[in-house]
Amino acid sequence: MQTAAGSTISAELRQRLAEAKRVLVLTGAGVSAESGVPTFRGGGNSAVWKGLPFDVISSGAMLERNLPAVWEWFDYRRGVLQALKPNAAHETIARWQDRFPELTVVTQNVDGLHQLAGSRNVVELHGSIWRARCLVCRLVHEIPREGARPEACRDCGNAVRPDVVLFGEMLPAGAFEFAAQRAADCELCLVIGTSGLVYPAAGLPEIAKSAGAFVCEINPEPTPLSDLCDEAIQGKAGEVLPEL
Ligand code: BJW
Ligand code: ZN
Numbered sequence: 038m039q040t041a042a043g044s045t046i047s048a049e050l051r052q053r054l055a056e057a058k059r060v061l062v063l064t065g066a067g068v069s070a071e072s073g074v075p076t077f078r079g080g081g082n083s084a085v086w087k088g089l090p091f092d093v094i095s096s097g098a099m100l101e102r103n104l105p106a107v108w109e110w111f112d113y114r115r116g117v118l119q120a121l122k123p124n125a126a127h128e129t130i131a132r133w134q135d136r137f138p139e140l141t142v143v144t145q146n147v148d149g150l151h152q153l154a155g156s157r158n159v160v161e162l163h164g165s166i167w168r169a170r171c172l173v174c175r176l177v178h179e180i181p182r183e184g185a186r187p188e189a190c191r192d193c194g195n196a197v198r199p200d201v202v203l204f205g206e207m208l209p210a211g212a213f214e215f216a217a218q219r220a221a222d223c224e225l226c227l228v229i230g231t232s233g234l235v236y237p238a239a240g241l242p243e244i245a246k247s248a249g250a251f252v253c254e255i256n257p258e259p260t261p262l263s264d265l266c267d268e269a270i271q272g273k274a275g276e277v278l279p280e281l
Contacts, residue, residue, distance in 0.1 A: 044272035067230020123154035
């Protein structure tokens with residue numbers, strides 16, 4: 038079947054959507070693209086900040102070398118995000134909580150837009166731009182959407198860092214293991230708006246597929262995960278998801 042935007046959705050996927058009880062959604066930067074959040078990769082380009090490729094500025098090595106520069110990059114991005122709203126893709130995924138008995142939303146995004154759309158219990162594999170974490174006692178501080186971020190830990194006074202997972206850093210304890218368990222248990226796995234290049238997140242669709250799930254990708258471009266998928270819908274998340 039053709040969507041209004043011209044993508045094709047198979048009868049098999051429609052049936053799977055109608056019957057599935059345990060659904061895992063894995064999202065990446067592409068799900069927020071239609072809200073105006075720049076992606077990291079895609080369209081042949083990679084994000085650059087003041088001449089630094091994002092995988093240099095968003096790295097554990099840079100954090101150790103120049104914490105103020107890392108904060109400047111994240112302060113800039115929070116400033117951009119302040120004015121942005123969830124799009125039809127985030128809203129559709131939030132509505133799926135009432136459609137599927139067990140929905141697990143796993144995101145690589147740090148922008149908080151799934152939660153703003155109403156999704157609950159989102160598994161944030163790469164942390165959140167809306168939190169800071171103490172370098173010493175690890176206390177997590179919420180950063181208000183409007184207003185200043187903490188300059189220092191309110192408990193011990195030491196420096197804080199963005200509570201995000203930078204390249205070369207470990208994911209939050211238990212987050213990937215939980216997501217991997219849900220991937221192994223799901224019947225339907227939807228992989229939405231990710232380039233599928235960053236591990237371990239990109240390993241989740243393979244876990245789902247190996248365990249027998251139907252795996253479907255929604256992305257305007259093919260990715261390294263496309264061949265593994267049972268179905269790849271080429272289209273924008275904000276246009277395709279409301280049609281599913
Ligand atoms: C649309 C759309 C629309 C556009 N609708 N779609 C195995 C081999 C080699 C290296 C490794 C390995 N395993 C692990 C590693 C190291 C590394 C890694 O994966 N490197 C690879 C690049 C090779 N992984 C790590 O370092 C991870 N840690 C780890 O594994 O710890 C253990 C370890 C330590 C040391 C060594 C080895 C192991 C941590 C990864 C943390 C990633 N962090 C970032 C930055 C977060 C902070 C920040 O925001 O700055 O997370 S990197 C960046 O990429 C960000 C994203 O979450 C992540 C994924 O990107 P995503 O979401 O897929 O976005 P894009 O931009 O790549 O793609 C957008 C897609 O949307 C495109 O496909 C478009 O077509 C599509 N699109 N419009 C639908 N409208
Ligand atoms: Zn502290």
